Amino acid sequence: MLYDYPEYYETAFSFRNIEEETKFLHQCIKQFSKINVTNIFEIACGNAPHAGLLTELGYKYHGLDLNRNMLDYAAYKWKDLPNKLQLLEANMIDFSYPEKIDFAYVMLGSLYLNSFDEIKSHFDSMSRMLNVGSLYFLDWCIQFGDPLAHNGNNRFTIEKDGIEVESEFQIKLLDKANQMYEEIWTINVNDRGRHKQFNMIERNKAILPEQFLHFIKERDDFEFVGWWKDWDFNHPIENEHDVTRPVALIRKVK
Ligand SMILES: C[S@@+](CC[C@H](N)C(=O)[O-])C[C@H]1O[C@@H](n2cnc3c(N)ncnc32)[C@H](O)[C@@H]1O
Known part of the structure; x- marks a missing residue:
């Protein structure tokens, strides 16, 4: 698993602008939260890339991940922050957390849920943990358009601190009726002359926009706030089919 080698994961995703993403989360809180936010929780936090900047903004960071190596890497990387990270090793499908949280987020489509039962169980766990008025x-995580349309041009190489990581993504439809997809991720690492290859297969149930709206509407503990494309609150998604990296926001109401 690439996730067993957090440094390689971090290099593979070092094209992201973590500062801009953190500012966006902060703006989201200022614009839409109905409560004061202190405690922030990241689902599938991995190496916790936003933890440092969120702490600088005055938030207290909490994260959940299944992978011990990722959590250890995050704890070590951010060991000098004034507030120690609170990290939980658990499966997002069903978990309990001892503290109440004011804002939660999940990045890069990292909702690893394979059935409606798992989706329901995840949102039940979130509901138990979140304060009323908080945002998720x-x-x-919502599938606008056809993911297969992006097959074919998903190869990129990135180099950081002498480590070169070449990634290639392919998506396959496994079960149309249940919207089950398989993402095949091949990673070749050249770590200062040492070569490694990772072949990751991740299975995911796509959550379609209308299914998500219906799911939230049926629950009495969350409300839908909105969704936007290009990480821009000036660009709400309206009748669009093919949107890259859509963001969605829901609020705990009960
Ligand atoms: C793409 S990484 C995202 C890491 C980080 N959030 C970021 O923004 O870069 C996905 C993470 O999800 C974790 N993960 C996968 N399945 C999980 C599950 N069922 N429960 C909790 N974490 C899971 C992996 O260990 C990995 O660290």
Whole structure:
């Protein structure tokens, strides 16, 4: 698993602008939160890339991940922050957390849920943990358009601190009726002359926009706030089919 080698994961995704993403989360809180936010929780936090900047903004960071190496890497990387990170090793499908949280987020479509039962169980867990009035921000978790349309041009190489990582993504439809997809991610690493290859297969149930709206409407503990494209609150998604990296926001109401 690439996630067992957090440094390689970090290099593979170092094209992201973490500062801009953090500012966006902060803006989201200022614009839409109905409560004061202190405690922030990241689902599938991995290496916790936003933890440093969120702490500088005055938030207290909490994260959940299944992978111990990722959590250890995050704890070590941010060990000098004034507030120690609170990290939980758990499966997002069903978990309990001892503290109440004021804002939660999940990045890069990292909702690893394979059935409606798992989706329901995840949102039940979130509901238990979140304070009334808090927001849950979901990046790239709702499937607008056809993911297969992007097959073919998903190869890129990135180099950082002497480590070169070449990634290639392919998506396959496994089960049309249940919207199950398989993402095949091949990674070749050249770590200062040492070569490694990772072949990751991740299975995911796509959550379609109308299914998500229906799911939230049926629950009495969350309300839908909105969704936007290009990480821009001036660009709400309206009748669009092919949107890259859509973000969605829901609020805990009960
Ligand atoms: C693409 S990484 C995202 C890391 C980080 N949030 C970021 O923005 O870069 C996905 C993470 O999800 C974690 N993960 C996968 N399945 C999980 C599950 N069922 N429960 C909790 N974490 C999971 C992996 O260990 C990995 O660290």
